[in-house]
Amino acid sequence: MARxxxxxxxxxxxxxxxxxxxTVSRVMNDRFVxxxxxxxxxxxxxxxxxxxxxxxxxxxxxGQTKAxxxxxxDLANPAFQAVLSGLSKAAGRDGYRVLVADSSxxxxxxxxxxxxxxxxxxxxxxxxxxxxxxxxxxxxGSLEPLVLINRTGSGDAVPSLAIDYRxxxxxxxxxxxxxxxxxxxxxxxxxxxxxxxxxRDGLEEFERDTPGARVTRVAxxxxxxxxxxxxxxxxxxxxxxxxxxxxxxxxxLLNGLVDLGVEVPAEISVTGFDDIPFARFTTPPLTTAxxxxxxxGTQAWQxxxxxxxxxxxxxxxxxxxxxxIRSSTARPEHSA
Amino acid sequence: MARxxxxxxxxxxxxxxxxxxxTVSRVMNDRFVxxxxxxxxxxxxxxxxxxxxxxxxxxxxxGQTKAxxxxxxDLANPAFQAVLSGLSKAAGRDGYRVLVADSSxxxxxxxxxxxxxxxxxxxxxxxxxxxxxxxxxxxxGSLEPLVLINRTGSGDAVPSLAIDYRxxxxxxxxxxxxxxxxxxxxxxxxxxxxxxxxxRDGLEEFERDTPGARVTRVAxxxxxxxxxxxxxxxxxxxxxxxxxxxxxxxxxLLNGLVDLGVEVPAEISVTGFDDIPFARFTTPPLTTAxxxxxxxGTQAWQxxxxxxxxxxxxxxxxxxxxxxIRSSTARPEHSA
DNA sequence: CTGTTAGCGCTTTCAA
DNA sequence: TTGAAAGCGCTAACAG
Numbered sequence: 001m002a003r004x005x006x007x008x009x010x011x012x013x014x015x016x017x018x019x020x021x022x023t024v025s026r027v028m029n030d031r032f033v034x035x036x037x038x039x040x041x042x043x044x045x046x047x048x049x050x051x052x053x054x055x056x057x058x059x060x061x062x063g064q065t066k067a068x069x070x071x072x073x074d075l076a077n078p079a080f081q082a083v084l085s086g087l088s089k090a091a092g093r094d095g096y097r098v099l100v101a102d103s104s105x106x107x108x109x110x111x112x113x114x115x116x117x118x119x120x121x122x123x124x125x126x127x128x129x130x131x132x133x134x135x136x137x138x139x140x141g142s143l144e145p146l147v148l149i150n151r152t153g154s155g156d157a158v159p160s161l162a163i164d165y166r167x168x169x170x171x172x173x174x175x176x177x178x179x180x181x182x183x184x185x186x187x188x189x190x191x192x193x194x195x196x197x198x199x200r201d202g203l204e205e206f207e208r209d210t211p212g213a214r215v216t217r218v219a220x221x222x223x224x225x226x227x228x229x230x231x232x233x234x235x236x237x238x239x240x241x242x243x244x245x246x247x248x249x250x251x252x253l254l255n256g257l258v259d260l261g262v263e264v265p266a267e268i269s270v271t272g273f274d275d276i277p278f279a280r281f282t283t284p285p286l287t288t289a290x291x292x293x294x295x296x297g298t299q300a301w302q303x304x305x306x307x308x309x310x311x312x313x314x315x316x317x318x319x320x321x322x323x324x325i326r327s328s329t330a331r332p333e334h335s336a
Numbered sequence: 337m338a339r340x341x342x343x344x345x346x347x348x349x350x351x352x353x354x355x356x357x358x359t360v361s362r363v364m365n366d367r368f369v370x371x372x373x374x375x376x377x378x379x380x381x382x383x384x385x386x387x388x389x390x391x392x393x394x395x396x397x398x399g400q401t402k403a404x405x406x407x408x409x410d411l412a413n414p415a416f417q418a419v420l421s422g423l424s425k426a427a428g429r430d431g432y433r434v435l436v437a438d439s440s441x442x443x444x445x446x447x448x449x450x451x452x453x454x455x456x457x458x459x460x461x462x463x464x465x466x467x468x469x470x471x472x473x474x475x476x477g478s479l480e481p482l483v484l485i486n487r488t489g490s491g492d493a494v495p496s497l498a499i500d501y502r503x504x505x506x507x508x509x510x511x512x513x514x515x516x517x518x519x520x521x522x523x524x525x526x527x528x529x530x531x532x533x534x535x536r537d538g539l540e541e542f543e544r545d546t547p548g549a550r551v552t553r554v555a556x557x558x559x560x561x562x563x564x565x566x567x568x569x570x571x572x573x574x575x576x577x578x579x580x581x582x583x584x585x586x587x588x589l590l591n592g593l594v595d596l597g598v599e600v601p602a603e604i605s606v607t608g609f610d611d612i613p614f615a616r617f618t619t620p621p622l623t624t625a626x627x628x629x630x631x632x633g634t635q636a637w638q639x640x641x642x643x644x645x646x647x648x649x650x651x652x653x654x655x656x657x658x659x660x661i662r663s664s665t666a667r668p669e670h671s672a
Numbered sequence: 673c674t675g676t677t678a679g680c681g682c683t684t685t686c687a688a
Numbered sequence: 689t690t691g692a693a694a695g696c697g698c699t700a701a702c703a704g
Contacts, residue, residue, distance in 0.1 A: 058698055
């Protein structure tokens with residue numbers, strides 16, 4: 001039974017201070033009401049022994065850990081990092097810490113991973129889970145308190161925060177259309193990504209509702225490399241504008257196109273999605289659908305805390321991306 | 337004494353299976369050697385009750401949590417995110433999770449924060465701590481197992497991983513010098529940043545050892561906005577090349593300069609530091625000192641695990657940044 | 673106002 | 689091979 005090296009226990013402090021463990025506990029938690037001199041003595045002894053309460057013992061006794069789990073499909077993606085950053089700060093203000101886990105290593109075990117990390121914490125937030133709807137609704141119950149980001153709860157009663165990808169990409173397409181583009185190409189996201197489906201839906205809607213407009217699709221991915229690789233495919237379509245799955249892909253595409261000698265936006269307009277901090281700094285600056293990622297984290301925490309406290313969380317939010325027009329989009333070269 | 341909602345306990349499983357808790361424990365931990373039928377029954381009951389061992393109870397009994405803490409000064413910085421990503425993946429492979437905390441909210445309480453999160457975990461890694469050397473060596477003892485990233489242990493015996501900022505920035509300066517630049521300007525990092533001091537030292541060394549070279553310093557910071565703000569100051573110095581504290585600042589500077597109508601690299605060469613994923617994609621692509629951030633995370637984990645296991649960690653590492661020459665640096669316009 | 677006592681849920685000697 | 693029992697360190701009724 002390994003004792004934490006060097007850590008004093010409450011019993012030792014109690015003995016050294018000549019009081020009971022209960023008293024020490026009360027002093028340490030500011031629940032002490034007796035003689036201030038006693039409290040002072042306890043504190044002195046505690047400091048002397050550099051005592052600090054064992055967190056897991058407290059967790060066990062209290063039934064809570066003051067920590068939440070956060071699962072993302074890829075910690076290397078700036079968009080998810082921004083969510084994490086917002087979440088971690090918000091939770092921190094309420095004294096909660098966050099345990100992160102990245103399911104990129106084995107996506108298939110996402111449900112197991114979620115279960116595992118959930119057990120160490122008081123609650124969990126799943127960000128853009130890649131797992132299927134079935135898997136999700138199957139484990140949702142055992143994960144609560146739970147909040148979902150970027151994924152609706154498949155009809156469940158789990159609080160969720162979403163981005164309206166459908167509307168966002170549609171707005172982007174409409175912006176392009178208003179510029180005079182008629183043939184667009186969509187550089188797809190990862191196959192398993194649910195948000196890719198939403199974007200596709202939005203584009204189909206746009207195509208259906210916009211006579212004369214056409215949207216081709218080419219394989220892509222979620223990274224800059226995927227964007228670079230997609231450049232030749234994009235050019236082949238002959239489209240005058242390309243909508244990338246996200247900013248990373250768009251940035252890759254921008255560069256891939258330049259390497260191919262294709263000018264942006266003169267020959268092809270390009271749009272991204274997310275508005276990561278660097279989108280402003282690409283050349284040309286990227287037109288994109290701006291998503292308030294840190295706020296996603298903040299809002300998620302707000303709801304999670306409510307559920308943890310047994311209160312009613314605020315209603316689900318579907319954030320509308322805001323089209324940020326920069327210079328990677330322009331009228332097609334030979335228009336009008 | 338709140339019971340975790342819906343979670344079955346080992347005692348319940350034991351009763352339902354008609355065995356003792358000890359047996360259940362053994363079965364759950366693959367330490368069971370008796371009748372396979374019994375094991376099977378226990379497993380069935382456990383599954384039926386959807387029992388999963390309480391992590392904190394195990395932690396208490398075992399004296400370990402299988403989690404490590406990670407503290408960064410700013411979770412929003414891509415460089416730190418890369419470290420986190422590497423660390424989290426490496427630790428995950430050994431069954432450890434990471435608890436992150438960002439000290440940006442109140443930098444002064446970094447030592448307290450470190451202590452707090454350390455108590456919930458088995459070990460901690462401090463990444464580029466902003467605290468003073470005194471504070472650091474004062475609490476280092478109470479934090480062990482500990483590994484330091486981007487900060488030497490002020491003479492202590494704590495394993496640490498560092499980047500040779502001195503050498504890195506010096507190489508950058510030499511690259512600039514070899515191109516023909518004689519008057520350089522350094523856009524400083526945050527005042528409290530220790531790594532800013534190293535860079536300054538490197539530059540002083542360079543200046544001392546390079547007759548005819550001069551390095552001016554202007555205020556900067558650590559973000560793109562700081563870089564933008566520094567642009568006028570940089571121009572005023574009349575230097576033909578600017579070394580930015582990091583890539584973020586360099587990117588801001590690049591854009592600030594463009595806004596001022598200054599051409600890069602024609603009029604002023606610019607270098608960054610870190611080689612974040614976007615450095616390749618700026619215009620012009622950024623010459624920078626490349627730091628293998630994810631590897632920093634991986635290496636940190638390797639050492640931390642050794643210390644956790646009571647083994648000797650591998651020796652400290654001082655990673656040499658590698659100068660990545662791209663097109664933001666060139667010969668000065670009127671040279672030769 | 674303070675101490676005693678009984679858990680929290682799990683692991684692990686020690687006996688049987 | 690299995691079970692009983694003690695204990696990890698802390699908290700919270702309940703007494704006194």
